[in-house]
Amino acid sequence: MGELFLEARNISKAYEGVQALDNVGLSLGKGSIHCLVGENGSGKSTLIKIIGGVVTSDAGEIVIDGGHFHHLSAIESIREGIQIIYQDLSLFPNLTVAENISLNQMVERRTQVVDWKEIRAIAERALVELGEEIDLNILVEDLSVARKQVVAIGRALTQNAKLIIMDEPTSAITREEVDHLFEVIHRLKAKGIGTLFVSHKLNEVFEIAETVTVLRDGRKVGDYDASDLTNDKLTFLMTGETIEYHPYTVDSQVVSEPPVLEVRNLTRKDEYTDVSFSVRRGEILGITGLIGSGRTEVALSVCGLNQPHSGEILVESEPVTIGSPRKANQLGISYLPEDRLTQGLFQHQSIGDNTVIAILRRLLSKLGLIDWTEKTRVQDHWVNELAIKTPSAEVSASSLSGGNQQRVVLAKWLATEPKVFFLDGPTIGIDIGSKSNIHEIIRELARKGMAIVMISDEIEEVRNNCNRILIMRKGRIAGEIEDPTSVDDAEIFRQISGKNGSEVPRT
Amino acid sequence: MNRLKKLLGHNETYLGAVIVVFALIITIVNPAFIKLDNLFGLMKSSSGTAILAIGFLLVLLTGDVDVSAPAIAISAQYIAVNTLIAIDSNSLLLAFVIAIVVGLVYGAINAFFITTFKLPALIVTLGTANLFHGGLLEFVGTKAVNTGQLPDAFKVFGHASIFDLTRADGSSYGLSIFIAVVAVLLLVTWLILRFTLMGRGIYAIGGDAESARRAGFNIKRIQYFIYMYVGLLAGIMGILHISLIRYGNPNYIVDTELLRVIAAVVLGGAVITGGKGTLVGTILGVTMITILEKNLVLIGLSSYWQQFFVGLIIVVGVALTHIQATLRSHHKVVVIKSQ
Ligand SMILES: Nc1ncnc2c1ncn2[C@@H]1O[C@H](COP(=O)(O)OP(=O)(O)OP(=O)(O)O)[C@@H](O)[C@H]1O
Ligand SMILES: [Mg+2]
Numbered sequence: 034m035g036e037l038f039l040e041a042r043n044i045s046k047a048y049e050g051v052q053a054l055d056n057v058g059l060s061l062g063k064g065s066i067h068c069l070v071g072e073n074g075s076g077k078s079t080l081i082k083i084i085g086g087v088v089t090s091d092a093g094e095i096v097i098d099g100g101h102f103h104h105l106s107a108i109e110s111i112r113e114g115i116q117i118i119y120q121d122l123s124l125f126p127n128l129t130v131a132e133n134i135s136l137n138q139m140v141e142r143r144t145q146v147v148d149w150k151e152i153r154a155i156a157e158r159a160l161v162e163l164g165e166e167i168d169l170n171i172l173v174e175d176l177s178v179a180r181k182q183v184v185a186i187g188r189a190l191t192q193n194a195k196l197i198i199m200d201e202p203t204s205a206i207t208r209e210e211v212d213h214l215f216e217v218i219h220r221l222k223a224k225g226i227g228t229l230f231v232s233h234k235l236n237e238v239f240e241i242a243e244t245v246t247v248l249r250d251g252r253k254v255g256d257y258d259a260s261d262l263t264n265d266k267l268t269f270l271m272t273g274e275t276i277e278y279h280p281y282t283v284d285s286q287v288v289s290e291p292p293v294l295e296v297r298n299l300t301r302k303d304e305y306t307d308v309s310f311s312v313r314r315g316e317i318l319g320i321t322g323l324i325g326s327g328r329t330e331v332a333l334s335v336c337g338l339n340q341p342h343s344g345e346i347l348v349e350s351e352p353v354t355i356g357s358p359r360k361a362n363q364l365g366i367s368y369l370p371e372d373r374l375t376q377g378l379f380q381h382q383s384i385g386d387n388t389v390i391a392i393l394r395r396l397l398s399k400l401g402l403i404d405w406t407e408k409t410r411v412q413d414h415w416v417n418e419l420a421i422k423t424p425s426a427e428v429s430a431s432s433l434s435g436g437n438q439q440r441v442v443l444a445k446w447l448a449t450e451p452k453v454f455f456l457d458g459p460t461i462g463i464d465i466g467s468k469s470n471i472h473e474i475i476r477e478l479a480r481k482g483m484a485i486v487m488i489s490d491e492i493e494e495v496r497n498n499c500n501r502i503l504i505m506r507k508g509r510i511a512g513e514i515e516d517p518t519s520v521d522d523a524e525i526f527r528q529i530s531g532k533n534g535s536e537v538p539r540t
Numbered sequence: 541m542n543r544l545k546k547l548l549g550h551n552e553t554y555l556g557a558v559i560v561v562f563a564l565i566i567t568i569v570n571p572a573f574i575k576l577d578n579l580f581g582l583m584k585s586s587s588g589t590a591i592l593a594i595g596f597l598l599v600l601l602t603g604d605v606d607v608s609a610p611a612i613a614i615s616a617q618y619i620a621v622n623t624l625i626a627i628d629s630n631s632l633l634l635a636f637v638i639a640i641v642v643g644l645v646y647g648a649i650n651a652f653f654i655t656t657f658k659l660p661a662l663i664v665t666l667g668t669a670n671l672f673h674g675g676l677l678e679f680v681g682t683k684a685v686n687t688g689q690l691p692d693a694f695k696v697f698g699h700a701s702i703f704d705l706t707r708a709d710g711s712s713y714g715l716s717i718f719i720a721v722v723a724v725l726l727l728v729t730w731l732i733l734r735f736t737l738m739g740r741g742i743y744a745i746g747g748d749a750e751s752a753r754r755a756g757f758n759i760k761r762i763q764y765f766i767y768m769y770v771g772l773l774a775g776i777m778g779i780l781h782i783s784l785i786r787y788g789n790p791n792y793i794v795d796t797e798l799l800r801v802i803a804a805v806v807l808g809g810a811v812i813t814g815g816k817g818t819l820v821g822t823i824l825g826v827t828m829i830t831i832l833e834k835n836l837v838l839i840g841l842s843s844y845w846q847q848f849f850v851g852l853i854i855v856v857g858v859a860l861t862h863i864q865a866t867l868r869s870h871h872k873v874v875v876i877k878s879q
Contacts, residue, residue, distance in 0.1 A: 085754065087753065087754050107753060107754055107755075107756050108756035108758075111755075111756045117754075119754065123748065123750065123751035123754050123755070124748070124751060125743070125744050125747035125748055125751055125752075125815075126747050126748065126815070127743060127746060127747035127814075127815035127816050128740075128743060128744065128747055132740070136740060136744060136755065137755040137756065139737055139740075140737065140741075140755050140756045140757055141756060144737050145736060145737055145738075146735055146736060146737075147734075147735050147736060147737060147739075147740055
């Protein structure tokens with residue numbers, strides 16, 4: 034491994050009811066590229082927060098460059114050269130892109146007087162490094178998740194770090210941006226700057242990692258040379274099981290004419306043009322395409338969040354106007370948003386409350402009061418169904434790991450049992466073991482007669498789960514795949530990017 | 541074009557427009573309103589509110605609420621004046637020093653409870669406001685300081701002006717020195733908010749306190765700064781107040797100022813959840829409240845309407861910021877696309 038930069042020794046951390054970390058050790062070499070993997074709730078983020086000095090461990094010590102720390106503070110960690118891209122990004126929504134990128138650096142350097150020209154210059158440099166263009170004056174709260182991730186990455190890169198830790202930095206960004214990021218990581222390595230990378234996308238792990246550390250249930254399984262691992266082996270190390278995929282086939286009994294939802298010539302200026310498609314009961318329709326291809330925008334329009342300029346929407350053959358999400362709900366259309374942690378979760382409410390918030394009406398007893406037995410039943414059902422890792426449904430959502438928070442939002446919308454369900458990135462941030470579990474739940478809903486529209490970047494995900502796939506490119510429907518089993522990932526990728534070359538998809 | 545668009549995106553622009561329209565209406569009903577001597581008078585009498593509003597804004601930017609400033613102001617004032625009387629001093633400077641020291645100490649007490657016990661400032665300051673005021677009445681006194689007892693320095697200060705103008709009848713009027721005090725405090729606060737890391741930290745905490753902590757901001761230090769700064773402002777306000785009305789009563793300010801200050805800051809577009817708000821907005825808010833309060837009688841409404849309107853402004857102001865936030869999130873999609 035070469036010379037050590039950081040060592041976490043015998044780290045333990047317990048939260049009420051959960052042993053998040055149990056005697057875990059981690060050694061990071063100078064300039065090494067190290068991946069940390071494990072299922073949702075296995076303790077990755079907790080370990081990272083301890084290294085970042087924002088959570089104090091119960092036992093153990095951190096050794097950085099020979100210096101020993103029992104109680105590391107955030108600023109000490111930063112001054113020791115550790116930069117972290119947190120899973121929740123830790124940005125300031127009310128500040129501009131420029132300030133978000135530069136502010137932390139000013140804190141580190143003990144700047145007292147702020148030079149606004151410098152703030153812009155630092156931010157510009159960071160974005161150039163990443164090959165990105167974002168308006169520096171825009172407020173971060175107005176950015177999409179993908180852009181927010183880019184800002185968070187840019188921020189970590191501008192500082193004089195010796196180690197950059199990235200906790201799922203790629204969950205929302207596209208392939209192209211991931212490529213840029215990986216180039217940067219290699220460039221940093223050449224300068225002796227190491228990276229600790231967390232991702233649930235194993236293909237990314239294999240692409241970048243030299244060493245892989247696996248955590249399971251707060252314990253360390255082991256350190257492995259990336260070259261000694263295969264996809265199946267790594268999955269097994271993380272989960273203790275092997276996972277197989279079967280393509281989804283529609284039950285022709287359930288798929289019935291006419292379509293539940295039909296969209297005709299939908300257009301919204303500058304976003305998408307002339308989009309037509311329909312979906313029937315029992316179908317899982319995939320929509321894929323690059324970010325900016327218009328896929329999310331179309332879904333938002335159908336769900337009442339983004340008014341189309343022209344075109345028609347028909348629900349059960351009746352033309353409808355969907356002016357608000359409320360209207361969409363009344364028509365039986367639900368939408369699982371892409372940006373779940375800010376748009377979908379009440380952090381300080383309990384898991385149970387988050388789960389039933391959208392179906393409270395259904396939980397009312399004859400007297401018009403909430404039926405608590407029923408509420409408990411529903412929330413426990415979803416905690417079990419989605420295997421949400423928590424001691425109880427009554428604890429607040431903020432105590433969950435990132436992936437488990439994602440599940441709560443998923444549960445909230447699944448519980449509404451809509452007729453048409455739009456899922457935007459249904460398994461973002463969900464570990465490999467649970468992905469198939471969630472896919473199975475989605476399939477089951479379809480089998481029972483729900484019409485599902487699955488929007489996803491992950492070609493494999495749509496190919497394995499959809500009986501039909503629409504491909505969007507530059508705001509138009511560029512192709513339709515009637516039988517996903519007949520094409521391979523490379524073909525789909527070719528259609529998405531509109532390139533003719535035989536570039537290998539790495540999604 | 542771009543500049544116009546930017547201007548139209550600001551709360552302050554609309555509030556400014558409303559003030560202008562409102563002023564025009566009042567001028568039509570009562571042409572004396574727009575006379576310079578009236579405007580100068582309004583500015584002078586609202587300067588105390590403006591100073592407290594600056595402090596309130598600072599705390600609100602971090603997403604907290606400090607309701608103890610009026611209690612600090614009256615305590616600082618009353619202690620300072622009584623000390624001067626007791627030692628038979630006529631030094632305005634000494635009065636300011638005492639008031640400011642009291643303000644800083646009380647502010648530090650607030651900060652101590654807020655940072656040590658990690659309590660919301662609203663809860664802490666509700667408690668300390670009564671503590672400070674109750675302590676004042678119990679340990680310092682309840683007697684009013686009448687004009688005759690008041691050291692001359694205050695009266696001189698209350699009458700001092702930056703420049704004087706002459707009316708048609710030969711009498712003169714001036715722009716009070718208070719305006720200079722407010723202007724300096726505004727400038728200093730603006731510089732702090734805009735150009736110091738402390739100031740940016742205040743915005744950062746309001747945006748996301750946990751992120752600010754992770755970035756390495758010393759939250760405790762920032763909070764001490766904010767609450768002591770509020771105390772300092774309250775101390776200054778206390779001296780201005782007694783110099784204006786030339787009469788000291790330990791029950792003044794506490795009952796009257798708080799709601800007005802909250803209304804002004806909220807009206808100025810500061811968001812109650814923190815992170816957003818400007819000094820310009822706050823000053824416009826103070827202006828609006830002042831015009832409203834002083835002129836309702838002119839339009840033929842009883843003074844009970846005052847209270848009603850201040851309440852209405854708080855409710856409407858809060859609702860408006862909420863509606864705006866909703867509208868923003870609806871527009872988000874467009875922004876994502878147009879990058
Ligand atoms: N603040 C907290 N309070 C209570 N429990 C917590 C808290 N933070 C984390 N936990 C618990 O600690 C365990 C580990 O969480 P952690 O966030 O480290 O998981 P993770 O490996 O990052 O998972 P993911 O892949 O979902 O992000 C989880 O069971 C989680 O519920
Ligand atoms: Mg995590």
